[in-house]
Amino acid sequence: MYFPSYGDFDLKEYVLHGDSNDYDPLLSNAVVKEVEDVIIEYSVGPYRILIVSSDGEYLYLADLVPRPSRDLVGIIDNLSRDLFRFAPEDRDLDDYYIAEVLRNVYRIPEDYVNMATYLVKERLKYGRIQVLLDDPYIEDISISGPGAVWVRHRIVVEKDPLVDMIRTNIVLDAREVLSLQKYIATRSRTYISRSNPVVDVQLPREDGGHRVHLVDPTIAGNRPEITIRKRLEEKISIEWLIEKGSIRSEVAEYLRQIVLSRGSIVIAGPPSSGKTTLLRALLNSYVPPSWKVVIIEDTPEIEIPENSSWVRYTTYELGALHIDQFFLAKAALRSSANRLIVIGETRGAEAQVLAQALNMGMGALTTFHGGSSEEVITRLMSPPINMSKHQIGSIWTIVIMGIGCVNSKGVGRCVERVDEILMDDDIDIHTVYSVEENSPGIMERSIRLRRASRTRNSGNILVKTG
Template sequence: MFGQPSNPSHTLPVVNNNPQQATRAPENKSATDVARQLSRFSLIQSEVMQAIEPAVVIKLSREELEKRTFEAVGEIAYQHQFPIGAQEQKKISDQLVNEMLGLGPLQCLLDDPDVTDIMVNGPNEVFIETHGKLKRTDIRFRNEDHLLNLARRIVSGVGRRIDESSPMVDARLADGSRVNILIPPLALNGTCISIRKFSDNKHSLQQLAALGAMSDEMASLLDVIARCRVNVLISGGTGAGKTTLLNAISFGISPDERIITIEDAAELKLMQPHVVSIETRPSNMEGLVAIDQSILLKNALRMRPDRIILGEIRGAEAFDMMQAMNTGHDGSMCTLHANSPIDALIRLENMLLMSEAQLPLTALRRQIASTINIVIQIERMRDGKRRVVNITELVGLEGEQYLSQDLFHFEKQSQDLEGNISGQFICSKTLPRFAEKAHYYNLTKQLKSAMGIHA
C-alpha cells in the first residue's frame, strides 16, 4: 500500500501551522512561490489520501500510521521529483495524520499549551488567545468544504450532527475541550468553530496568587471560605477564569464530603475522592429529550450531596440552587456572568424571576440575602491578566437594597506604555459576618491573619 521512504536532498516549504510563528508573514517568498508550494502540497495530500485505505487506517496505531504516511509522502515526492527533505517530509506527513485522526490545521494549536482559545471565523481566519491576548494566525483551510468537513467530524465524534436543519452544536473533544460550531446560513462568512481548550493544570489558590491573580492574604481568606462551608457565587465575564478559580477554591473542601458537580460541559476537575460529575444533554433531531441543569439539580438533591457545585447558572435552575443552599447543602458554589458583585445579584434576581416560583421581588431579595454569603468578582483586564477584583460579603437587606461590604478589592494605580496594569489588593481589615462559622471550624486564627487583624 505504501512505498519505501525516499532521501531527497532539498526542501519543500509547507503551509505554516506553527502557532509560535502564527503572526509572522512569510519572508522573501513571492505569491507565485507560495501558490506553487500549496499546489505541491495539495497534490501530495491527494495522492496519499488515495493510497491510504480508511478501513486500514482505523486498525493502525497512531505511530504506525505516522510511519506509513511518512513513507508515502517520500515516495510520492520522489515520483514527482519534488525537492523535499526529511524535515519537510515529516511536517507534511504530520499534517496528513492530523487530517485523518486530529483536527487538521488546528491540531498544532490544540497541542500548544500556551493557547487557551481557538476561534475560526470561516476558512481564511483563525484567531487564538494566548496569555490573555487575541492574535491572528496565518493558518488557513483549503476552502469552506475543508472546514465544514472538520466541523462534521467533530460533532460526529459525540454522536451529533450538524446541517441546515441543526446549524448550531455544542460538543466536547476527547481531551475535554469545549467546542461551539455555527455553520451557514447562520454564519454568513463560513463555518465558525470556537474551542475553549481544556486545561489539566489544576492551579491552587497559592499558585494563582503567585501569578498575580490575588494576594496571599486573599488566597488564605478563600481557603477559609471553602473550609467553613460558606455559600459562594463567582462572577465574571467570558474567559475571566471563573472555572479556574472555582477549581482552586475547591481544594479546601474536606475529602470526607460527597460533592456533586453539574455542568453544561464538564470542566471542573476536583481533587476530592468522592465527586460525582453530571452533565446536561441537549435534544437532537432523532427525538432525544433535552436534560437541562434544572432537572439535574433536582435529581442531585436525591443523591445525598454534602455540597453541590453548579458550573454556571443560566436560567430557572437558579431557584433550585437557592433552595439547595438553604436546605442543608451549605458550602455550595456556582458561577454566573456579570460585571460586578451587585450586577451578579441583580442577574440572579432576574433568573429567579424566570423560575416557576413566581415570588415577589422583595421575597426573592430576602432569599438571596439569606443564602449567598460571598460574591467573588474575577476580571480579565486589558493587559490580559486575570485578577480577583472583589471579595464581597453580602450582609443582608436594608429596605429593598442589598447591604454588602468588600473584604478585599483591587485598586488600579497605573498602566505602562505596553498596557501592563499595576495596582494593589486592598484589605478592609474587617472581620466578616461568617466569623462564627470560622470559629466552629477552628479557623479563627487563619481568618484574622488573612484580614490583617492581629488583636
C-alpha cells in the same frame, strides 16, 4: 529584528513576502508588511510558532521548519488517503504505526519521520487548525466563514489586556470551514444542518475534550462559524494562581475558610476573565476528596480526583429529551451529598435549586456572568432566575474577576473585588477586598467568617454580630 535561520530557509523572506510556489499554504494569504517585534518563539510539533507585532497588531505565525519537499508532501497525501488499507482491522492508527509505515513502506528519511507522522495525523483529524488545538498557549479558536482563523493567546492577553483575539496566518476557504464543521459534529456524535443550525458539543476526550460552538451558514449570513474553547489539561491550583499574581495569598486563605465553613461563593466577571479557572483551583486545592461533592456542568471541564467520592452530572439532549441543569440540580439534592454542590455556570432556574441547597446547610460554588456584585444580584433577581431577596441573602461571597489587573507579575486576569452579601431587612453588599485599595485585613473585615466562628463556638446557635 532577529529572524532565526534554518539552513537555506530564509524565515524573514517567507514571513515578509510569502511564496505561492511553496508547499505550505498557511502563509500564502498572510503577507506581513513590517514586523516590529517578536513577542515569543516556540515549537508545536514540527511547526515553528512566532507571535509578532506588525503594523500595530499582534499576529500568530505557524510555519513548518524545515519545509518538506514536494515529493514528501505527495507521500504524506498518499498515506493519508491509503493508511486504512495498510492497517489491520484491530490496529489503532497511533503515532508508532504511522511512523513504521513511513519508514518501511515509503522509506522516509529518519530526519523527516516525526514531521511526516504529525502531518499525516493532521490530515486525518482537524486539518490546518490541528496545530492550534495542540498549542498549549491558545485558549480559544474562532472561525467565522472563509478567511483567517483568529485565536486568544494566553501570553498576548497577559502582556496586553486590551487585546482579545489575534489573527493567524492560517486561512480557510468556505469549503474547508463547512467540512470542518461536519467533521467536528460527527466526532461529537451529532450533526449540523439547516434543521439543526446551532450546535454546542464537546470533542472526545482523546481529541482534547474542548467545547465547540457551531453555527450553520443559514443563520450566520452565509459565514459558517466555529468557536472552540479549549480545555486546559494542567491541574490548576491556588498556588499557581498566586504565583501568577491572579490572586493574593490572603484572599486565597479567606476563600479557603469560606469553603471549609460550607459557605457559598459566586465567581463573577466578563467572558474569559478566569472564572472557571478560579473555580477549578478552589476545588483542587481546598476541597477534600473525602467530601461528597456533586458537580453539574453543560460540558465536563472540572477535574474529578481519582479515588474520590465526587460525582459529575452533565446536561443531555436526545431528540425531544432535554436534561438541563435545573433537572440535574434537583437530582443532586436527592443524592447523599451534604457538603458541597458545584454548578459550572449558573444561567437560569437551577439558581433556585442552588438557593435551596444553601438553606439546607450545603456549601456551593458557581460562576456567573456579571461585572459587579450589584449586577450579579440584579440579574439573579430578574427573569428567568427570579431569586427572592432572602434567597440572595443565602449567598456568602461574590468574587469579581477582572481582565486588566496590574500587579508585580505584569498585567493580566485577577481577583478584582470580594464582596460579602449580608441580609437583615434588606440586601447589604459589604466589600472585604478591592485590588485598587491594596489594603490588607480581609479576614478581619469578614463578617461572614466571624458569624460562622461564633456559630461553631456556641454549639450551632447563631449569634448575630456586626
